[in-house]
Amino acid sequence: MSEQRQQADKRATAQLRGPIAVLLGGASAEREISLRSGAAVLAALQRRGYAAVAFDPQEQPLERLRGYACAFIAMHGRGGEDGTLQGALEQFGVPYTGSGVLGSALAMDKYRCKRLWQGCGLPTPAGQLLTDPDEPCALPFPVIVKPAHEGSSLGMTRVEQPAALPAAWRTAAAYDRQVLVEQWISGEEYTVALLGERALPSIRLETSHDFFDFDAKYRATDTKHHCPSGLDAAAEAELATLAREAFYALGARGWGRVDVMRDSAGGWWLLEVNTIPGMTDHSLVPIAAAQAGIGFDELVEHILLGAVSP
Structure with a gap:
């Protein structure tokens, strides 16, 4: 230090x-x-x-x-x-x-976060807000349907065909009045924790589920968190840079986590930012911190001190 x-x-x-x-x-x-x-x-x-x-x-x-x-x-x-x-x-x-009013609000609003990233030229899957279950989807299938203002993958459904879209819309709408339909990205999911200006080692998520849903996060016994993630040094640095750009584009600060997909061609796709990630001793940010040599208590204190540091 x-x-x-x-x-x-x-x-x-x-x-x-x-x-x-x-x-x-x-x-x-x-x-x-x-x-x-x-x-x-x-x-x-x-x-x-x-x-x-x-x-x-x-x-x-x-x-x-x-x-x-x-x-x-x-x-x-x-x-x-x-x-x-x-x-x-x-x-x-x-x-x-953590983040202030603006950064928190933008990160929580998945649709407006996406629009901001698109305006900044950052890679993120195409998305569309659907106002009712029968509104046609302009995106090619498969898609992922999710509440626009929710976390922990609550209310999310992968949809293979248009006929299944209304049911998925209703599942998401039970959590939020705004429902986001997003382009499905096939590949591996990664997450990068940020601590101030520092990107911690990335984590590669492995699940037997269609995606890293609520059950995969909190209930499944076969979910794996690979840290180190297996990326080479160049890819790790590229991902860290992208995560920082995505985080600070929203006006976020202090600490948080950026979730990303990597497609079969090696391209990165930004999914979302978590400005207050889970903080149990089995959560993703503490896992990344431990890999960087930062214990849980030290991590918590570092976050606390960031609230009043200049």
């Missing part, structure tokens, strides 16, 4: 002598995962000597956050990851971890 970074961390630590709220739970469809992430973060901060306490907005009003030295956001999905919580914390004058 550079001397400049050490000094910045000392100044940040001095600002965090008051209580730290670990925001977890909430009302999104990812509540249970958030409770697990938050519990792991809370334990790590307490082991590092911080006066950290759990704060679930489902159990107490947000106004009680006034006066906290900092908020570590471990709330996944809407209400925690979409900019609304970040806006409230800014109104309260409470520093918080």
Whole structure:
């Protein structure tokens, strides 16, 4: 660690002598995962000597956050990851971890994120919003149908033929009023965790499912996370650069994760950005951090200090 970074961390630590709220739970469809992430973060901060306490907005009003030295956001999905919580914390004058209002909102909106990437010339699968189940799809099949504002692959369906599209639309619409249909990319899925300006080692995901869906992420016993991912040095560097460009194009900051597909020709396709990824000791960001020699408690503290560092 550079001397400049050490000094910045000392100044940040001095600002965090008051209580730290670990925001977890909430009302999104990812509540249970958030409770697990938050519990792991809370334990790590307490082991590092911080006066950290759990704060679930489902159990107490947000106004009680006034006066906290900092908020570590471990709330996944809407209400925690979409900019609304970040806006409230800014109104309260409470520093918080991760991306700000704009970066959070854009990353959560898969369609507008895609449009922004397209405008920047970054590779991402073609997509179309469908407003009702009978609207024709302009994309060639197969496609993937997903809620436009949801995480953990909830409500997602691979569709092979037009006849199956209405049912998939209804599955996605149960989570969101906006339904995104996206070009299907055949190939391998990778994810890159970002910690400040640093891209951590990429992870290659392997699943027996059609794609890395909710069951593959949280229930399946045969899902594999390859880290190192097996890329050569040139491809690893290329992927890291693309992940950083995609992340910062949205105005995201602090830390997060970028999900990417690699097609049979070796081309990269950006899928989405997670501004508050899972943070259990089996989640993807801690796996990548461990490969880079960063332990879980150190990772959590690094993210925390980024909330108040200049």
